[in-house]
Amino acid sequence: MPMDNLYYCNRKILDYSLYIASSEKGVLAIAFEELEEDFLKSLKKDFSSFSIIYDEDANQLPLQQLEEYFQGEREVFTVSLDLVGTNFQKQVWRELLRIPYGKVVTYQDIAIKIGNPKAVRAVGMANKKNKIAIMVPCHRVIGSNKKLVGYDGGLDIKEKLLTLEGFQVIEEKVIRK
Structure with a gap:
């Protein structure tokens, strides 16, 4: 059975080093001020069934909305979320x-x-x-x-x-x- 892809990237937003990961369904994870290796370790632990790929383009809209939030220009996020939990x-x-x-x-x-x-x-x-x-x-x-x-x-x-x-x-x- 083929693995689903998980696309991640990072961006410096104001004082934050922000990491984001998304699936085809939507945003899966956001973390800040972590080392990339720590973020990847967390992704592998929490989303082991995914193939993890660095891809900024796949996260362009969520990153744009986060930047707008941090600039005080956005109060509501409209991107899809992929809630994984109980x-x-x-x-x-x-x-x-x-x-x-x-x-x-x-x-x-x-x-x-x-x-x-x-x-x-x-x-x-x-x-x-x-x-x-x-x-x-x-x-x-x-x-x-x-x-x-x-x-x-x-x-x-x-x-x-x-x-x-x-x-x-x-x-x-x-x-x-």
């Missing part, structure tokens, strides 16, 4: 996609929205497993105490993304500017 993870990620630009919600809010109010920790783990940073906006999820918590890319990057969307972090609390 049914629960996909349910959480679909809920994340409903969080508008410039808004934050709590892990508890997400758990309630998916009809499982006791699944706060599981929602946090699903956020951690989100491979499509920024486009599936897990950075918009904060602690119940309004504190900046939990971001696989690092809290410094989460803070930068929220700042870009009109928030500031004062004494670890996320506050609308």
Whole structure:
């Protein structure tokens, strides 16, 4: 059986070295400030059934939309996404996609929205497993105490993304500017 192709590339966007990978169905992964070998290792682990090919052209539209986001010119992404995960993870990620630009919600809010109010920790783990940073906006999820918590890319990057969307972090609390 032939392997599906996964196309990846990297681009320097503002202060970020951003890596992106897409399948024929859509964006599969976005990561930043990693070495290429680390990104490739992650892709091989998470998407072992794919043949991995460097190709900037295959990622042109998602890269353009990310650049527009970082320049403050885009609030909604319109590229296709290829969500790969468990049914629960996909349910959480679909809920994340409903969080508008410039808004934050709590892990508890997400758990309630998916009809499982006791699944706060599981929602946090699903956020951690989100491979499509920024486009599936897990950075918009904060602690119940309004504190900046939990971001696989690092809290410094989460803070930068929220700042870009009109928030500031004062004494670890996320506050609308």
